[in-house]
Amino acid sequence: MSVSTGRVRMSPESRREQLLDLGARLLATRTLDEISIELLAEQAGVSRGLLYHYFGSLQEFHVAVVRRAVEDVYAITAPRDIEDPLEQLQVSLGAYLDYVSENYTGYVSLIRAAAGGHEELRRVYLDARRALTDRILDIAGAEQLAAIGVEDTPATRMLLDAWAAMVETAVVAWVDDPRDLSRDDLLSRLTHALPGVVTG
Amino acid sequence: MSVSTGRVRMSPESRREQLLDLGARLLATRTLDEISIELLAEQAGVSRGLLYHYFGSLQEFHVAVVRRAVEDVYAITAPRDIEDPLEQLQVSLGAYLDYVSENYTGYVSLIRAAAGGHEELRRVYLDARRALTDRILDIAGAEQLAAIGVEDTPATRMLLDAWAAMVETAVVAWVDDPRDLSRDDLLSRLTHALPGVVTG
Numbered sequence: 410m411s412v413s414t415g416r417v418r419m420s421p422e423s424r425r426e427q428l429l430d431l432g433a434r435l436l437a438t439r440t441l442d443e444i445s446i447e448l449l450a451e452q453a454g455v456s457r458g459l460l461y462h463y464f465g466s467l468q469e470f471h472v473a474v475v476r477r478a479v480e481d482v483y484a485i486t487a488p489r490d491i492e493d494p495l496e497q498l499q500v501s502l503g504a505y506l507d508y509v510s511e512n513y514t515g516y517v518s519l520i521r522a523a524a525g526g527h528e529e530l531r532r533v534y535l536d537a538r539r540a541l542t543d544r545i546l547d548i549a550g551a552e553q554l555a556a557i558g559v560e561d562t563p564a565t566r567m568l569l570d571a572w573a574a575m576v577e578t579a580v581v582a583w584v585d586d587p588r589d590l591s592r593d594d595l596l597s598r599l600t601h602a603l604p605g606v607v608t609g
Numbered sequence: 610m611s612v613s614t615g616r617v618r619m620s621p622e623s624r625r626e627q628l629l630d631l632g633a634r635l636l637a638t639r640t641l642d643e644i645s646i647e648l649l650a651e652q653a654g655v656s657r658g659l660l661y662h663y664f665g666s667l668q669e670f671h672v673a674v675v676r677r678a679v680e681d682v683y684a685i686t687a688p689r690d691i692e693d694p695l696e697q698l699q700v701s702l703g704a705y706l707d708y709v710s711e712n713y714t715g716y717v718s719l720i721r722a723a724a725g726g727h728e729e730l731r732r733v734y735l736d737a738r739r740a741l742t743d744r745i746l747d748i749a750g751a752e753q754l755a756a757i758g759v760e761d762t763p764a765t766r767m768l769l770d771a772w773a774a775m776v777e778t779a780v781v782a783w784v785d786d787p788r789d790l791s792r793d794d795l796l797s798r799l800t801h802a803l804p805g806v807v808t809g
Contacts, residue, residue, distance in 0.1 A: 520724075521724060521725060522725070524720075524721060524724030524725055525721060525722070525724055525725020562788065562789055563788040563789065564787075564788040564789050564790035567779065567782050567783065567786075567788055567790070568779060568790075568798065570778065570782065571775045571776075571778040571779035571782065572775055574774045574775050574777075574778035575771045575772055575774050575775035575778075575806070576771075577774075578770065578771040578774035578775075579767065579768060579771035582767050582770065582771065583767065586767075588762065588763040588764040588767055589762055589763065589764050590764035590767070590768075598768065598805070598806055598807075599806075601805060602802055602805050602806045605798070605801060605802050605805050606775070606798055606799075606802045607798075
C-alpha cells in the first residue's frame with residue numbers, strides 16, 4: 410500500500426490515516442526522534458505543509474504515531490477464541506513479543522519517551538498499558554477470576570499494571586539478547602507469574 | 610548535621626560528601642530538576658562557585674546525587690541476618706518501600722530522568738538495579754537456589770531484573786495510592802512472585 414497515491418482522490422481522514430500508518434511502520438527501523446516531518450513528507454511523497462496541516466506540530470504528530478502504534482499492539486494481541494485464559498494470555502504475549510521484535514528500535518524509543526518527561530506521550534502509553542491489562546481481566550471474566558481467588562479490585566488492577574511492566578522489561582531485554590532462554594520458556598514464565606501476583 | 614560547618618576545617622572529600630548527603634536529602638520533597646546549584650548553595654550556606662568546583666556542572670551534580678541516592682537504597686536494603694531468603698527479601702523490599710515513601714517526589718523524578726533521555730543517569734540507575742538483584746542471588750547462594758530449581762544464568766539475571774521493574778512499578782503506585790492493599794500484602798505478593806519467574 411503506497412501512501413503517495415497521486416491522482417486518487419482521498420478524504421482527509423483517509424489520508425491522515427495512511428500517513429499515520431506510514432509513521433507507525435517507520436518505527437520498525439527508526440526511533441521516534443528520527444521520524445521527522447521532513448522524513449515523512451519524503452517517504453509519503455507529500456509536502457511538509459500538508460503534514461503540518463494534518464498534525465499541527467511535530468510533537469502532535471509523534472503523539473499520533475504512538476497512539477497508532479499502541480492501537481496496533483492492542484489489535485494484534487486481541488483474544489483468539491482460546492478457552493483457557495492463561496493459554497490465551499500466553500498467545501497474546503507472544504504476539505506482543507513479535508511486535509517488539511519487529512519494531513525494536515521504535516518501540517524502545519517510544520517507551521523511553523513515554524517514561525521520560527513528555528507528559529502526553531506518557532499518558533497515551535499508560536492508558537494503553539491499562540487497556541491491555543483491563544482486557545486480561547475482562548477475558549478471564551468474573552467467574553474464572555473467582556475460581557482462582559482473584560477479585561477485580563483497584564489493587565488487582567494496580568498489580569496487573571506492575572506485572573505488565575515486568576513483561577515489557579523482560580520482553581525488551583529478551584529481544585535485545587535472548588541469552589539461553591527460549592521464546593516459549595520466557596512467555597510461559599511471564600504468563601504463569603500473573604496469578605501469583607494478583608491472588609497473593 | 611549541618612553542612613555549613615563554618616570554621617571547622619574539612620577535607621575536600623568530606624565536604625563533597627556532605628554536599629551530596631544534602632542533595633540526596635533534598636530529594637525527599639523536590640524533583641531532581643528542582644535541585645539546582647543555586648538551591649544547594651543556599652541550603653548548604655556555600656557559594657555557587659564552590660559547588661561548581663566540586664561537581665563541574667549541574668548535570669554532573671545530578672548524576673552524583675542519583676548515585677548517592679541509589680547507594681542509600683542499596684545500604685538500607687542490606688541483608689539483616691535472616692536465614693530464609695524469601696523472608697529476607699521481603700524485609701529488604703519493605704525497606705525499599707519505606708525509602709520510596711519518604712522520598713517519593715525525588716524518587717519518581719529520578720526514575721523518570723533515568724528512563725528518559727539522560728544516558729548517564731540511565732546507566733547509574735540500571736547498574737543500581739542490577740546490583741540489587743545480583744545481591745538477591747548472592748544472598749540466596751548456590752545451594753538454596755539449586756534447592757528451588759534456580760540456576761544462576763544470564764537468563765535468570767535478566768528475569769530478576771524484569772521482576773525488579775515490577776516491584777518498582779507496584780511500589781511507586783502503592784505509595785501514591787495504596788488502594789485496598791496492605792503494606793504486608795503488597796510485599797508478600799512481590800516477594801513470592803520471584804521464585805515463579807526465575808524457576809519457570
